[in-house]
Amino acid sequence: METKNAPAKKSTTKKTTKTPSGSTAKTPAKKDAAKDLSDLFEDSLKDIYWAEKALAKALPKMEKNATDPKLKKAIADHLEETKEQISRLEGCFKALKKKAQAKKCDAMQGLLDEGKSIMEETKPGAVRDAGIIAAAQKVEHYEIATYGTLAAYAKILKEKDCLKLLISTLDEEKNCNNLLTKIADTNLNSKAIND
Numbered sequence: 184m185e186t187k188n189a190p191a192k193k194s195t196t197k198k199t200t201k202t203p204s205g206s207t208a209k210t211p212a213k214k215d216a217a218k219d220l221s222d223l224f225e226d227s228l229k230d231i232y233w234a235e236k237a238l239a240k241a242l243p244k245m246e247k248n249a250t251d252p253k254l255k256k257a258i259a260d261h262l263e264e265t266k267e268q269i270s271r272l273e274g275c276f277k278a279l280k281k282k283a284q285a286k287k288c289d290a291m292q293g294l295l296d297e298g299k300s301i302m303e304e305t306k307p308g309a310v311r312d313a314g315i316i317a318a319a320q321k322v323e324h325y326e327i328a329t330y331g332t333l334a335a336y337a338k339i340l341k342e343k344d345c346l347k348l349l350i351s352t353l354d355e356e357k358n359c360n361n362l363l364t365k366i367a368d369t370n371l372n373s374k375a376i377n378d
């Protein structure tokens with residue numbers, strides 16, 4: 184009776200890398216990875232700088248697709264705020280004596296793509312307005328989380344000029360989110376039931 188050799192089993196051991204502390208990391212760091220909080224802070228500024236610029240391009244389309252006058256005004260007002268927020272980020276880079284640079288923000292790209300899909304998948308009127316508010320609030324929540332984190336980094340790093348600029352933007356993002364909630368709650372979502 185002839186026996187066949189069983190095929191060799193593939194190794195299921197994953198390649199790991201040793202970190203400076205001696206523990207194993209599951210995801211190896213890129214060559215240009217942040218080495219300290221200062222690097223992470225700068226990298227995160229580049230990310231949100233890209234995100235704000237992308238949002239500034241997307242807001243006019245959201246305004247054009249909205250029908251509720253209060254929503255249209257809120258979007259138009261936020262576009263102006265967003266332009267100011269971009270200037271504030273440039274001020275942060277200047278305070279750090281760095282060139283203002285944008286690095287693609289995958290999170291914002293995903294949120295803007297979702298917003299576009301919502302507009303394509305909803306009928307114009309209250310239903311689309313409700314969808315635009317949902318998409319806009321997801322963006323606001325992302326921005327609130329990002330600016331809150333950046334402000335915390337700036338505080339630890341004693342970057343007082345940046346901290347002041349980031350807190351101003353954080354407050355605006357919170358106010359915008361609250362306004363969107365009020366617009367949705369003032370019968371807009373109810374209208375979307377029968378629109």
